[in-house]
Amino acid sequence: MPQHSEFSDHRLAVAYDAECRWARDDDFFLSVVSETPGARVLDLGCGTGRLALGMAAAGHTVTGVDPDRAALAAARAKPGAERVTWVAGTASVLPDASFDVAVMTSHVAQYFTGDDDWAETLADLRRALVPGGRIAFDSRDPRARGWERWNPIDSRRRIELPDGCVVTRWFEVTSVRDGSVGFTSHIGYPSGEVLSSPAVLRFRTGDELRASLLSAGFTVERMYGGWDREPVGAGDGELVVIAHT
Missing domain, CATH: 3.40.50.150 (Vaccinia Virus protein VP39)
Incomplete structure (x- = not known):
């Protein structure tokens, strides 16, 4: 894996x-x-x-x-x-x-x-x-082409963490090729810090x-x-x- x-x-x-x-x-x-x-x-x-x-x-x-x-x-x-x-x-x-x-x-x-x-x-x-x-x-x-909604506007959502902190999460597609989609997941904190996590998925x-x-x-x-x-x-x-x- x-x-x-x-x-x-x-x-x-x-x-x-x-x-x-x-x-x-x-x-x-x-x-x-x-x-x-x-x-x-x-x-x-x-x-x-x-x-x-x-x-x-x-x-x-x-x-x-x-x-x-x-x-x-x-x-x-x-x-x-x-x-x-x-x-x-x-x-x-x-x-x-x-x-x-x-x-x-x-x-x-x-x-x-x-x-x-x-x-x-x-x-x-x-x-x-x-x-x-x-x-x-x-x-x-x-066929549903779900990755087309993985953009900073359509994917943006607010998440409340257990400690009460509210962060913002969004996705950004970086590549679409040969049945695979590369994207990066971002989590933004109130401090301005952003954690980013890249991945590739096969469709x-x-x-x-x-x-x-x-x-x-x-x-x-x-x-x-x-x-x-x-x-x-x-x-x-x-x-x-x-x-x-």
Whole structure:
């Protein structure tokens, strides 16, 4: 799993948690996982642990894996964190045949910008799942062209942090090429300080996702266009995928 700088400063993790609270996508993934009662769940790219903690609270045995140690530090500090096994690393560290369900949420799948990296990650996930195990993840539908709204005007929003400080967050696209979008996330503080975090995301089509899963030995069960299980193209501009080994 590629390392990026989203949480290179602990203040970025604080701002992320303040902005990104439990929402419909979390409800969706929890419902998918809960189709397997008491599941052994892998949350790959668990970040600051919002969904991992929710799945553990629902009675699942959860392992959260992320290469970002600042994000994991934030996750470990949250109530209920002792219910989750937190691992600093990538999919390559996963044990064989140890999970019933694997999830990659908050568009983690898009951080695998290279086809080889993506194929290796899918191979690791298949290896880590038991026979018949399932994978669920989200990826933005390139047809929705969501990056066109990642500009300082349309993306600007105010976020109140736990200490009462109000910061401003906005995005700025830096490149669009060959299915990948480079952008920088900015957080401005009242003092005038701005924290900036660059990243690159890969926008794969539904057909590309299906082909990559098939090559890795998965069978696609369902693909939705949004969190209410709408058809592709009729929902939230998402490609929400559920597949099994």
